[in-house]
Amino acid sequence: MDLEVEEKRSRPLNELVALVEALIFVADEPIGTKILAEVLDEEKESVQAAIEELVREYDSRESGLQIREIAGGWQLATRTELHEEVRKFLKTRPSAKLSLASLETLAVIAYKQPVTVPEILEIRGVQSASAIKTLLDKRLIVAKGRKETVGRPMQYGTSKDFLIQFGLKDLSELPSIEDFEDLVT
Amino acid sequence: MEQEPEQYTFDFHKETAQILGGASDDLKVKIGDFAGPLDLLLFLIRQERADIFDIPIARITEKYLEYIRLMKRLDISVAADFLVMAATLIEIKSKMLLPRDPDAGQEEEFDDPRQELVDRLLEYEKFKTAAGMLYERSTIEQAVFTRGPIESDDNNAEIDASVFDLLTVFHKIAARHIEEIKIEIHREEISLADMIKSLKRRIFDQSELSLTSFFEEMHSKRELVTAFIAVLEIVRTESIRMVQSVTFGDIILKKV
Numbered sequence: 146m147d148l149e150v151e152e153k154r155s156r157p158l159n160e161l162v163a164l165v166e167a168l169i170f171v172a173d174e175p176i177g178t179k180i181l182a183e184v185l186d187e188e189k190e191s192v193q194a195a196i197e198e199l200v201r202e203y204d205s206r207e208s209g210l211q212i213r214e215i216a217g218g219w220q221l222a223t224r225t226e227l228h229e230e231v232r233k234f235l236k237t238r239p240s241a242k243l244s245l246a247s248l249e250t251l252a253v254i255a256y257k258q259p260v261t262v263p264e265i266l267e268i269r270g271v272q273s274a275s276a277i278k279t280l281l282d283k284r285l286i287v288a289k290g291r292k293e294t295v296g297r298p299m300q301y302g303t304s305k306d307f308l309i310q311f312g313l314k315d316l317s318e319l320p321s322i323e324d325f326e327d328l329v330t
Numbered sequence: 331m332e333q334e335p336e337q338y339t340f341d342f343h344k345e346t347a348q349i350l351g352g353a354s355d356d357l358k359v360k361i362g363d364f365a366g367p368l369d370l371l372l373f374l375i376r377q378e379r380a381d382i383f384d385i386p387i388a389r390i391t392e393k394y395l396e397y398i399r400l401m402k403r404l405d406i407s408v409a410a411d412f413l414v415m416a417a418t419l420i421e422i423k424s425k426m427l428l429p430r431d432p433d434a435g436q437e438e439e440f441d442d443p444r445q446e447l448v449d450r451l452l453e454y455e456k457f458k459t460a461a462g463m464l465y466e467r468s469t470i471e472q473a474v475f476t477r478g479p480i481e482s483d484d485n486n487a488e489i490d491a492s493v494f495d496l497l498t499v500f501h502k503i504a505a506r507h508i509e510e511i512k513i514e515i516h517r518e519e520i521s522l523a524d525m526i527k528s529l530k531r532r533i534f535d536q537s538e539l540s541l542t543s544f545f546e547e548m549h550s551k552r553e554l555v556t557a558f559i560a561v562l563e564i565v566r567t568e569s570i571r572m573v574q575s576v577t578f579g580d581i582i583l584k585k586v
Contacts, residue, residue, distance in 0.1 A: 173479055213474075220476060221477070222474045222475060222476045223474060223475040224474075225470065228472075228473035228475070235475070242465070242468070242469075245461070248462075248465055249461040251464060252457045252460035252461040253457050256460060268453060268454060269365070270366045270367050270368040270411060270415065270450065271366030271367060271411040272410075272411060310468060310471060311464060312474070320460075320463065322456055325455075325460055325463075326452075326456055
């Protein structure tokens with residue numbers, strides 16, 4: 146597959162747009178440009194162009210759907226504005242929110258990762274064991290190995306589900322923690 | 331969604347808690363959960379409209395302890411971390427009361443005992459704000475829906491099994507059934523036919539049998555009923571008769 150000499154295919158743009166749309170539709174998770182290029186045997190740049198065209202198409206006809214970039218991939222989803230009707234049809238209510246303690250713990254982990262329990266305690270000033278358990282149960286955080294220090298404590302970091310549930314392309318999309326300083330005081 | 335709902339939800343736009351003071355005996359309280367001692371401290375500082383860089387430590391300590399006492403009175407278990415903070419506050423307060431060393435030079439930096447606490451509060455507040463940001467994001471994110479999983483090998487594997495696989499599964503199920511039946515056999519039940527047979531044998535072996543003692547051998551009501559029917563049956567069909575020598579006395583079954 147990775148023979149440099151091998152020529153990649155190069156379909157016309159409209160054909161590639163249709164293929165990309167189909168794959169994004171069937172994918173269970175956000176699907177990355179790299180995987181799309183591999184599956185379609187196309188140059189990454191052409192796939193990227195096709196995605197951009199697709200996004201434009203959905204936007205220009207004010208579709209009820211949107212192609213959005215999330216957790217390092219592309220995803221087909223309903224538009225935010227339509228949530229009331231969609232929810233009415235699905236008969237769902239917004240799922241339970243995380244507690245304040247869990248959200249704080251998640252914020253510390255998101256910004257300080259990989260981070261240990263004692264380090265979280267130092268910032269929050271309170272034990273976070275149950276919050277960490279909740280976050281692990283919800284798969285928002287994952288263990289990231291042990292820290293080579295006294296007691297070799299477990300380190301935690303955020304997961305891909307975290308990016309998906311908080312609508313982030315990647316961690317760099319989080320506003321810088323220093324930006325919050327201006328809001329404080 | 332496999333999310334299990336948490337015990338309570340929190341609205342970032344509302345005040346965490348309110349202590350509505352007044353005459354000491356009609357203190358009205360509206361308490362939410364504080365995420366920790368730092369959260370409580372920030373709340374008190376804001377409530378007292380104090381400057382975070384110049385915390386009136388005596389007043390804040392007093393309020394803080396008041397709150398802890400209140401929690402105890404309301405039987406809310408006070409986490410150890412809250413008590414640690416109380417101790418820290420008291421320590422800072424006492425340090426503040428100590429007169430400054432008059433020999434220390436003017437230009438020498440005065441070590442504010444509150445400094446470490448202020449640093450921690452500022453650091454904490456950044457993350458508290460970040461938590462608020464995450465809360466907003468997840469709320470927005472909940473307004474976006476993706477389609478449900480569609481049929482694929484992962485969530486709906488086509489039958490990929492040989493006859494032997496099916497046979498194995500069948501045997502497993504069959505084995506399970508046998509076990510179930512075994513459990514049912516444990517119920518002690520004796521059929522009428524068996525009862526008649528054993529009764530007949532005893533009468534023919536011993537030539538006579540006391541009805542009372544025979545009935546007394548029975549363990550359950552069900553067995554007793556079966557025994558009774560067996561007696562009626564055996565008298566009707568076999569050459570056995572019932573003899574009662576005294577009125578209300580014991581009835582004896584006798585071989586004819």
